[in-house]
Amino acid sequence: MAFLLLYKFKETKNYRTRFVVIMMLTTLGFIAGFVYAEKIMSYSEGMTFQDKVIYSKTTQYQRIVLTKNSRELRLFLNGNLQFSSADEYRYHEALIHPAMQGQPNAHRVLVLGGGDGLAVRELLKYPQLTSIKLVDLDPGMTNIFKKNEMLLQLNKRSLLSPRVNVINTDAYNYVRNDSGSYNVIIIDFPDPSNYSVGKLYTNAFYKEIYRLLADNGVVVVQSTSPYIGRRSFWCIDHTVASVGFHTIPYHVYVPSFGEWGYILATKNYSWKNEGQLPAGLRYINTATINDMMFFPPDMQEEETEINKLNNQVLVHYFEKDWGPYAH
The missing domain is CATH 3.40.50.150 (Vaccinia Virus protein VP39)
Known part of the structure; x- marks a missing residue:
């Protein structure tokens, strides 16, 4: 839609090159985010959870994360603790x-x-x-x-x-x-x-x-x-x-x-x-x-x-x- 509007109105002629570059970079950013979404999410989870994240996966229904420390294994679904192996x-x-x-x-x-x-x-x-x-x-x-x-x-x-x-x-x-x-x-x-x-x-x-x-x-x-x-x-x-x-x-x-x-x-x-x-x-x-x-x-x-x-x-x-x- 943005590309269409740029070329539909003559008033945008002087700015087209700059806007095209910005839109292309933005599009590439979205594509990279989509391709590496799982890695980005795993990295952010590694900073969010107190313990080491040993498994993470987004299924059709929920986000599954397993964390582990020297004492226990924990399961999180959509960020909510489901169990600790300790108790x-x-x-x-x-x-x-x-x-x-x-x-x-x-x-x-x-x-x-x-x-x-x-x-x-x-x-x-x-x-x-x-x-x-x-x-x-x-x-x-x-x-x-x-x-x-x-x-x-x-x-x-x-x-x-x-x-x-x-x-x-x-x-x-x-x-x-x-x-x-x-x-x-x-x-x-x-x-x-x-x-x-x-x-x-x-x-x-x-x-x-x-x-x-x-x-x-x-x-x-x-x-x-x-x-x-x-x-x-x-x-x-x-x-x-x-x-x-x-x-x-x-x-x-x-x-x-x-x-x-x-x-x-x-x-x-x-x-x-x-x-x-x-x-x-x-x-x-x-x-x-x-x-x-x-x-x-x-x-x-x-x-x-x-x-x-x-x-x-x-x-x-x-x-x-x-x-x-x-x-």
Whole structure:
């Protein structure tokens, strides 16, 4: 357009050469930026992150960055910390084992999210499970956790297990079209910081989960921090309950994140902290599970609206809860 305007108006004749040179240099700059975008981004990330960046890639869906120091490996998605190898076992043991302890006859599990395979690693400690289906949107995520030796050591090669079927697709569309029945459903999505993720926390989504869960089955939902995101946490609890589930909220302290919350949900099954846990767990036992069910006054229940597709109130709660912590 600039080239066209230069030659359309006679008044630009005396300046054409200068402007053509400027525009050509600008165009070359844009081309160079496009060609070397990944290297430029990697360089800037090396200055931004505290630790050494050992892997970075922009996929169709997100920016994946892995950093490492002498103590830990960290995963960042779009700049947000997802786990630290130093304490992720607390998060993932709390996500899986309270639900699994009362399911000795479970054989089919659906995992939504969790493309790093760390939740699946915990599930594979139960020999009675014959089918674990993992649905994660980004093949760039699941592929690196299937191939990188350092990450394979962390997830114990879980995504390569013959008992695990990895499906890369949109979870919302998947559950709407799935006709299976599952004994346990693990929902491990990122926090509801935008509408595209917020739809995965709506009553419409949980209605589909209710349909897919066996009558005596258990669902667990990653539910952000009940301390920082108090309204967000209880909104998720109320939304899950609104479709007919009986909910049991609980939380755990993860040093990298602080207090973190989960919602355990059942249909007809009466959950009790009495089942057998696998050997070798680093954090979870019967006593810690009992402690996780207690909420002090600064995390106790608050009244909220139900999160629906046509209001996405959870995203607004999340923005207000986490806004002061954005930087």
